[in-house]
Amino acid sequence: MAELLTFGVLWVVFSVLGELGVSAWGHDFYFYTASTQALDGVNASVFLFRFLTPIFVFVVLMLLYIPIRARRRSNESVLRGKGARFNATYVTIWVTLSLAVNLLFFVHPTTSAAEQLFQEMSPQATQNALVVDVVARQWEWYFSYPQYGIKNALNANGNNVLYLPVNRPVKFVLRSYDPNHPYALGEDVIHSFWIPAFGEKMDVIPGETRIMVATPTKIASTETNPEMRVQCAEVCGPGHPYMYATVHVVSNSAFQQWVSQQLKAGN
Amino acid sequence: MSVARIGGAPLPLRRKKMMPPVIRGLLWAGIGFLVINCLVAYVLDPGYGTPFITQPSVVFGWLAALAGWLLGIGGLENVLLPAFGISVPTVEVPGWRRYFGYSTNHKVIGIQYLVSSTAGFFIAGLAAMFMRIQLMGNHMWFFPYAGQYIETVGIHGTIMMFSVGTVALVGGLGNYVIPMMIGSNSSAFPRMSALSVWFVPAGIMTVILSPLLGQWTTGWRGYEPLAQNDPNGILFYYLGVFALTLSSLLVSINLTSTILFKRAKGLTWNRLPMYAWGILTVSLLNIIWLPEIELTFVLAILDRVVPLPFFTAVGSPMTYLELFWLFGHPEVYIIVVPAFAIWMEIIPVMARKPLFAREWGIIGLIFVMLLSGLVWAHHMFTNMRLTEMLPFSFFTEMISIPTGFAYMVVIGTIWRSRFRLTVPSLFVLMSMFNFLIGGMTGVFLADPVINLQLHDTFFVVAHFHFTVIGGMVFTWLAAMYYWLPKFSGRIYNSKMGILGAIWVFIGFDGAFGLMFIQGLRGMNRWVPVYPPYLQGLNIIISIFAFVLGLGFLFNLIHVVWAMKSGKKVQENPWQSKTLEWQTASPPEEESFAAAPVITGSFYDYEDTDGTYTIPTAPDPVSM
Ligand code: HEM
Numbered sequence: 001m002a003e004l005l006t007f008g009v010l011w012v013v014f015s016v017l018g019e020l021g022v023s024a025w026g027h028d029f030y031f032y033t034a035s036t037q038a039l040d041g042v043n044a045s046v047f048l049f050r051f052l053t054p055i056f057v058f059v060v061l062m063l064l065y066i067p068i069r070a071r072r073r074s075n076e077s078v079l080r081g082k083g084a085r086f087n088a089t090y091v092t093i094w095v096t097l098s099l100a101v102n103l104l105f106f107v108h109p110t111t112s113a114a115e116q117l118f119q120e121m122s123p124q125a126t127q128n129a130l131v132v133d134v135v136a137r138q139w140e141w142y143f144s145y146p147q148y149g150i151k152n153a154l155n156a157n158g159n160n161v162l163y164l165p166v167n168r169p170v171k172f173v174l175r176s177y178d179p180n181h182p183y184a185l186g187e188d189v190i191h192s193f194w195i196p197a198f199g200e201k202m203d204v205i206p207g208e209t210r211i212m213v214a215t216p217t218k219i220a221s222t223e224t225n226p227e228m229r230v231q232c233a234e235v236c237g238p239g240h241p242y243m244y245a246t247v248h249v250v251s252n253s254a255f256q257q258w259v260s261q262q263l264k265a266g267n
Numbered sequence: 268m269s270v271a272r273i274g275g276a277p278l279p280l281r282r283k284k285m286m287p288p289v290i291r292g293l294l295w296a297g298i299g300f301l302v303i304n305c306l307v308a309y310v311l312d313p314g315y316g317t318p319f320i321t322q323p324s325v326v327f328g329w330l331a332a333l334a335g336w337l338l339g340i341g342g343l344e345n346v347l348l349p350a351f352g353i354s355v356p357t358v359e360v361p362g363w364r365r366y367f368g369y370s371t372n373h374k375v376i377g378i379q380y381l382v383s384s385t386a387g388f389f390i391a392g393l394a395a396m397f398m399r400i401q402l403m404g405n406h407m408w409f410f411p412y413a414g415q416y417i418e419t420v421g422i423h424g425t426i427m428m429f430s431v432g433t434v435a436l437v438g439g440l441g442n443y444v445i446p447m448m449i450g451s452n453s454s455a456f457p458r459m460s461a462l463s464v465w466f467v468p469a470g471i472m473t474v475i476l477s478p479l480l481g482q483w484t485t486g487w488r489g490y491e492p493l494a495q496n497d498p499n500g501i502l503f504y505y506l507g508v509f510a511l512t513l514s515s516l517l518v519s520i521n522l523t524s525t526i527l528f529k530r531a532k533g534l535t536w537n538r539l540p541m542y543a544w545g546i547l548t549v550s551l552l553n554i555i556w557l558p559e560i561e562l563t564f565v566l567a568i569l570d571r572v573v574p575l576p577f578f579t580a581v582g583s584p585m586t587y588l589e590l591f592w593l594f595g596h597p598e599v600y601i602i603v604v605p606a607f608a609i610w611m612e613i614i615p616v617m618a619r620k621p622l623f624a625r626e627w628g629i630i631g632l633i634f635v636m637l638l639s640g641l642v643w644a645h646h647m648f649t650n651m652r653l654t655e656m657l658p659f660s661f662f663t664e665m666i667s668i669p670t671g672f673a674y675m676v677v678i679g680t681i682w683r684s685r686f687r688l689t690v691p692s693l694f695v696l697m698s699m700f701n702f703l704i705g706g707m708t709g710v711f712l713a714d715p716v717i718n719l720q721l722h723d724t725f726f727v728v729a730h731f732h733f734t735v736i737g738g739m740v741f742t743w744l745a746a747m748y749y750w751l752p753k754f755s756g757r758i759y760n761s762k763m764g765i766l767g768a769i770w771v772f773i774g775f776d777g778a779f780g781l782m783f784i785q786g787l788r789g790m791n792r793w794v795p796v797y798p799p800y801l802q803g804l805n806i807i808i809s810i811f812a813f814v815l816g817l818g819f820l821f822n823l824i825h826v827v828w829a830m831k832s833g834k835k836v837q838e839n840p841w842q843s844k845t846l847e848w849q850t851a852s853p854p855e856e857e858s859f860a861a862a863p864v865i866t867g868s869f870y871d872y873e874d875t876d877g878t879y880t881i882p883t884a885p886d887p888v889s890m
Pocket residue numbers: 392395396398399420421423424425427428431432485486487488728732735736740778791792793794812815816
């Protein structure tokens with residue numbers, strides 16, 4: 001009984017400490033978040049942390065405390081330890097709880113957060129979204145803005161660049177082919193379109209069209225935070241590490257200005 | 268004096284001393300390759316400009332080399348000729364040499380597998396060290412070209428998965444221990460087993476030599492259509508993995524049959540040891556899924572060599588991904604299921620208490636096996652249809668329940684026991700701790716919305732190393748220390764053992780624990796160059812990784828030393844009741860002089876239990 005009590009006290013103490021840690025740092029799980037989708041992910045993670053903390057503490061304590069408590073002194077006979085071969089209460093609690101926790105996780109946050117994301121990606125929700133056509137080839141990202149007539153966004157140095165207005169949903173239309181050799185279908189490979197600060201990525205599959213939706217929430221750029229960059233996340237050949245592009249999330253007026261600059265430059 | 272006979276007619280006697288089998292195998296492999304390669308490259312299907320090596324010629328040449336290798340190693344005298352009714356008397360080579368040739372003794376085969384796996388582990392580990400050296404800088408400096416780094420990642424992953432993860436606890440320890448554990452003097456198909464082990468060095472060599480054919484940059488998953496797009500090295504990836512998986516498939520067929528048909532009298536299903544249950548479940552996984560991946564690789568080879576564009580944009584790249592992960596997820600359970608079983612094998616012995624809730628442990632193993640076929644697409648959340656996500660997410664979360672049963676059983680067993688905190692128990696506890704972290708982080712990855720951020724980052728790299736190294740490699744070390752007296756009749760040095768355990772624990776948890784953070788900060792996989800803000804932490808990770816590498820080396824040296832010159836111990840130093848400990852240590856050629864009869868459970872430690880006599884003297888080896 002005393003053993004159980006000590007164990008219980010330790011469990012509660014460490015779990016409370018853990019929960020304090022979750023409150024303090026949980027929301028920094030992604031380090032830097034700059035889109036509503038990233039926040040959805042962080043919130044889901046924090047919820048998981050809340051429940052996993054006591055479970056983690058419980059099992060770790062079990063792995064530390066019980067073997068140490070049960071440790072055989074060297075002068076004891078080796079013959080046999082005490083203890084039951086089965087304990088219905090323990091097994092029932094274990095099985096029921098693990099089932100319950102997993103079902104809970106599936107309902108919330110898994111399904112709830114996924115439904116939220118599906119909703120954000122639905123055609124209704126993206127009616128007024130900014131459309132960016134993203135083309136991936138080995139090893140370069142091309143961005144075009146069909147709503148504004150920008151065919152290939154480039155910065156002053158001639159590098160591909162992604163400009164986005166803040167707080168407006170963006171619908172990325174992702175395709176993998178080589179615009180310079182569009183007939184060479186067999187040459188394309190899978191890439192993955194990832195902006196770390198946006199908290200999501202989507203693979204770009206040759207022969208298919210994929211959609212990713214993000215709503216940027218912070219004005220920032222690759223220069224101010226390196227997590228604000230387009231990075232190919234799926235290995236796509238020796239040039240894979242170099243397959244990135246700079247991103248600028250700017251105010252609405254700055255975006256309009258940028259659009260007219262691009263058009264003037266004939267991009 | 269020997270006479271080979273065909274249909275009764277005596278043949279002239281011509282028995283010289285045989286070349287060392289490995290040398291002869293290499294020679295015949297080389298000859299086989301040259302003959303068939305030239306035949307295809309110059310006669311049957313000459314390429315433009317008749318190059319010496321073409322894609323078809325190298326594939327057929329490799330098959331001939333494999334055949335030459337297997338025949339040279341002893342398959343000719345022992346398998347091929349007898350199959351045609353020609354009996355060739357074979358001479359058993361004595362001493363250490365028998366480990367370098369064809370042997371039907373399951374203990375020799377087990378050691379051969381273990382040595383091959385260990386070699387694979389250190390070769391691929393060296394590759395990992397090179398990777399970590401490169402990652403200490405954020406520009407190319409150790410490797411001249413990015414492609415070489417990515418190729419090294421692929422070779423590391425491929426050798427680790429298919430010659431270590433899948434092999435060490437099944438082909439290695441399984442072959443050695445399982446027949447003894449069920450009271451048999453041999454496995455069910457000893458001759459098949461004698462050959463199957465030699466696929467492993469062939470497979471490892473093939474993967475290592477792959478750069479000769481050209482760089483491949485797909486990583487261990489061989490993703491299409493990149494695989495078609497790369498130079499030819501990928502062919503040796505397919506063929507090498509083909510050889511390695513074939514070996515594991517044969518092991519599984521052999522061990523399943525052994526457990527089904529060769530059990531001693533009285534060894535009912537209710538009494539079957541946990542490790543045998545583990546090997547049985549993992550073998551079923553192998554038998555179901557290894558042929559699947561092998562056929563996928565045949566398709567990929569046809570795709571490339573013929574070519575038939577199955578998996579390019581005009582075909583369906585996604586089909587390859589599905590086919591790969593259909594096998595690929597069960598693969599990770601192929602790696603850890605035997606580890607779970609070993610936890611449940613070692614702990615009751617160290618706790619000297621009946622295995623707690625044994626049925627639930629077995630149910631856990633079986634349900635993990637069943638569910639593992641239903642979760643594959645959680646590796647594909649970033650490229651599947653939204654509507655397909657939730658079912659895979661559901662089963663992925665559910666699989667943690669049967670996995671948890673192993674924890675329930677072990678903890679219940681230690682509870683109020685007299686637990687011996689020995690080196691094997693320490694490694695098991697560390698393994699359970701590390702696998703717990705792997706499992707907990709898996710909950711985050713199973714959630715599609717979170718997965719879209721974490722996928723393809725170092726978070727995933729950390730997660731799967733926690734399951735594979737934490738779950739399987741730590742348990743492998745536990746098992747090596749536990750069965751060391753069985754292999755050699757000697758025992759490790761406790762202080763060195765504890766030092767080794769703590770050493771790898773610190774190196775491992777330091778390196779891979781920090782990799783979680785690195786992934787969350789935006790470091791993606793397969794990149795030798797990365798933005799400068801990631802460099803500081805990468806240097807620290809690399810230092811921990813070097814500590815880890817040296818720690819593994821330390822444990823290797825210690826185990827080998829202990830086998831040769833450790834302190835001698837009594838036959839059954841742990842007073843275990845399972846059958847392998849009821850034989851001599853090290854076991855005789857025939858493990859059991861007389862067939863054992865089982866009358867009780869292996870996991871009951873009752874004072875009144877008369878099945879075995881247990882010495883009451885204090886255990887001389889625990890700490
Ligand atoms: C010796 C300690 C080890 C170290 C330091 C280590 C380190 C690494 C690193 C740095 C990567 C590259 C990640 C990337 O850029 O994508 C990697 C990949 C990988 N490792 Fe290890 N590793 C070790 C042991 C193992 C073991 C024991 C296994 C399995 C049995 C394993 C399986 C893999 C696999 C499957 C990959 C993925 C390869 C790919 O992306 O194709 N590693 N490892």
